[in-house]
Amino acid sequence: MNFHWHRRIVHLHHPFNISRSRDSRPEKEILYVTCEHEGQMGWGEVAPDRYYGQTLESAERALAQLSQLPVTDPYDMENVFDWLWRRMPDQSATIAAIDSALHDLVGKLLGVPVWKLLGLDAGKVPPTSFTIGLDELPVMVQKVREAGDYPILKVKVGTDRDEAILGTIRELAPDKPLRVDANCGWDSATVVEQCRRLVRFDLEFIEQPTPAGDHDALKDLRGLGIAPIIADESCVGFEDVLRCAGHFDGINIKLCKCGGLRQGLKMIHVARAAGLKVMLGCMVESSVGIAAAAQLAPLADWIDLDGHLLLADDPFEGIGGAAGRLTLNARPGLGVAPIGDE
Amino acid sequence: MNFHWHRRIVHLHHPFNISRSRDSRPEKEILYVTCEHEGQMGWGEVAPDRYYGQTLESAERALAQLSQLPVTDPYDMENVFDWLWRRMPDQSATIAAIDSALHDLVGKLLGVPVWKLLGLDAGKVPPTSFTIGLDELPVMVQKVREAGDYPILKVKVGTDRDEAILGTIRELAPDKPLRVDANCGWDSATVVEQCRRLVRFDLEFIEQPTPAGDHDALKDLRGLGIAPIIADESCVGFEDVLRCAGHFDGINIKLCKCGGLRQGLKMIHVARAAGLKVMLGCMVESSVGIAAAAQLAPLADWIDLDGHLLLADDPFEGIGGAAGRLTLNARPGLGVAPIGDE
Numbered sequence: 286m287n288f289h290w291h292r293r294i295v296h297l298h299h300p301f302n303i304s305r306s307r308d309s310r311p312e313k314e315i316l317y318v319t320c321e322h323e324g325q326m327g328w329g330e331v332a333p334d335r336y337y338g339q340t341l342e343s344a345e346r347a348l349a350q351l352s353q354l355p356v357t358d359p360y361d362m363e364n365v366f367d368w369l370w371r372r373m374p375d376q377s378a379t380i381a382a383i384d385s386a387l388h389d390l391v392g393k394l395l396g397v398p399v400w401k402l403l404g405l406d407a408g409k410v411p412p413t414s415f416t417i418g419l420d421e422l423p424v425m426v427q428k429v430r431e432a433g434d435y436p437i438l439k440v441k442v443g444t445d446r447d448e449a450i451l452g453t454i455r456e457l458a459p460d461k462p463l464r465v466d467a468n469c470g471w472d473s474a475t476v477v478e479q480c481r482r483l484v485r486f487d488l489e490f491i492e493q494p495t496p497a498g499d500h501d502a503l504k505d506l507r508g509l510g511i512a513p514i515i516a517d518e519s520c521v522g523f524e525d526v527l528r529c530a531g532h533f534d535g536i537n538i539k540l541c542k543c544g545g546l547r548q549g550l551k552m553i554h555v556a557r558a559a560g561l562k563v564m565l566g567c568m569v570e571s572s573v574g575i576a577a578a579a580q581l582a583p584l585a586d587w588i589d590l591d592g593h594l595l596l597a598d599d600p601f602e603g604i605g606g607a608a609g610r611l612t613l614n615a616r617p618g619l620g621v622a623p624i625g626d627e
Numbered sequence: 628m629n630f631h632w633h634r635r636i637v638h639l640h641h642p643f644n645i646s647r648s649r650d651s652r653p654e655k656e657i658l659y660v661t662c663e664h665e666g667q668m669g670w671g672e673v674a675p676d677r678y679y680g681q682t683l684e685s686a687e688r689a690l691a692q693l694s695q696l697p698v699t700d701p702y703d704m705e706n707v708f709d710w711l712w713r714r715m716p717d718q719s720a721t722i723a724a725i726d727s728a729l730h731d732l733v734g735k736l737l738g739v740p741v742w743k744l745l746g747l748d749a750g751k752v753p754p755t756s757f758t759i760g761l762d763e764l765p766v767m768v769q770k771v772r773e774a775g776d777y778p779i780l781k782v783k784v785g786t787d788r789d790e791a792i793l794g795t796i797r798e799l800a801p802d803k804p805l806r807v808d809a810n811c812g813w814d815s816a817t818v819v820e821q822c823r824r825l826v827r828f829d830l831e832f833i834e835q836p837t838p839a840g841d842h843d844a845l846k847d848l849r850g851l852g853i854a855p856i857i858a859d860e861s862c863v864g865f866e867d868v869l870r871c872a873g874h875f876d877g878i879n880i881k882l883c884k885c886g887g888l889r890q891g892l893k894m895i896h897v898a899r900a901a902g903l904k905v906m907l908g909c910m911v912e913s914s915v916g917i918a919a920a921a922q923l924a925p926l927a928d929w930i931d932l933d934g935h936l937l938l939a940d941d942p943f944e945g946i947g948g949a950a951g952r953l954t955l956n957a958r959p960g961l962g963v964a965p966i967g968d969e
Binding site: 559 | 702
């Protein structure tokens, strides 16, 4: 197995902001990882999040360790990941990119799509929501208008103007399911009051209302029965799933947090055993990263896999997404291919 | 996909008895299931247990429903098993045989062993214990002598002569790890006292000391610190894993109880999330049934996959087992093949 990696700059339709981090840059640097073996090449994408202490630089330092990987067979995944978690336990986004590259590679070696190797039904991918990042209200209105084809909107909240934002968006999209994501932005002391005022917007679910680990207010919040409460920052990896049971109604699995689709699949099984709903989420990522997560989509209740739709110049194609419809195609591996000279 | 099934009589080296069921017959009827697709054939074996309300007859009635299976692609396992669990929720052993046949078939279609498709390391199969069924003491002594090559013994207990049995066996095998399995045979009121008297035999673990669901005495039993307490009859399927957490130290996964290796794999992930040890067990089965369970063995702490070793005329070969060493070979699928004209 030969691993290589390189950076690539892509551009966003709009700068992307959430309650706990503002980023006004219109472009984003992507780190791709490839794995070659017996004439086939698998692709992965590192989506590091500073919130979890991960950056492109920390990812590149981690990837440099792959020269010492003692496993030479791409099928031998349990050993690969045992080694990776011991060597780089804090670099889940890098491990996820390697997981993606290996699954893509093995699928191509066998001539079979990954979702099919997992025994799943490509026809059972739920529609994805389209995310409306935080911005000045007129810009958010513009984004909602541009998202006219998307059947479900996920609105970033966690500010002191959430009611105004949701009021405006609900008016523009009176019939669409609306999900909200506070990204830890609400205070534990006021969250119940805060959410009580959002009842009238008829929300599909509320994601990560309070800071990770701050679960005290969630019981009262769930008691209101407004909408299911989903853990994102509170559910990073495999060990967190059972910790979320009893506090949340569901979990948002992101491959960059948990270390890839092999690990994400395990989390889905644990979530089901604990009676938790399953959502699949993403970062701003190109079609490579989204395709890896999408392989698990037939097992999810909700998906929010729109990272590639936020890009103006996604270097890959294959996963679709128009009008919220992701495609698991019949190509071997992840089903994505570079456009042009990537 | 074309499914067929047929019975076949095999013979045991010794009749096999446990505390809650005595069976003096020297032979056993096996029900094989095959699935043919695109020139390949996958094998499964039904191992029904009357304790769970399953018989060869109930299995055959369930298999007759396969003519209505709306899925035609062997890769489409999630849909196959959704359908099967809805149609025959009480026939887990039949579902396990179909799961085995489909995994064997898909492995053969792809030209890859199942353990490799699962990303596992064939070199990490733990040694299996060899089971000494209940009998008159001289017969049990004879069985222990015949099991001289096996490094670990699992002794069936749950009688009023357990001390005598274990004293004799410990004398014959002073250095071997000894596991005991009471098959629900001890009374909740006396189990702590009972087990206290077994401390001196240095047990590796104690399996299912009390009746399923009767967990009251387990806290005190675990408090003694004699050995890990493992759930068997208390842990039938996927839904039982988290119910066992807090009461037991580990679970014994048997494919015939849980519905196959796809389901068993999910249970392993849930068990790990809950901090439970994992054991893989079996019934008296030929190499087909054992091979299906063995695919998961690299993920187990302990295995007790000796069902085929109790047979004098196993109709299949491929899984080994001499001196407690099972083999996951490099053949496509489950790695087993009929001997002669089976």
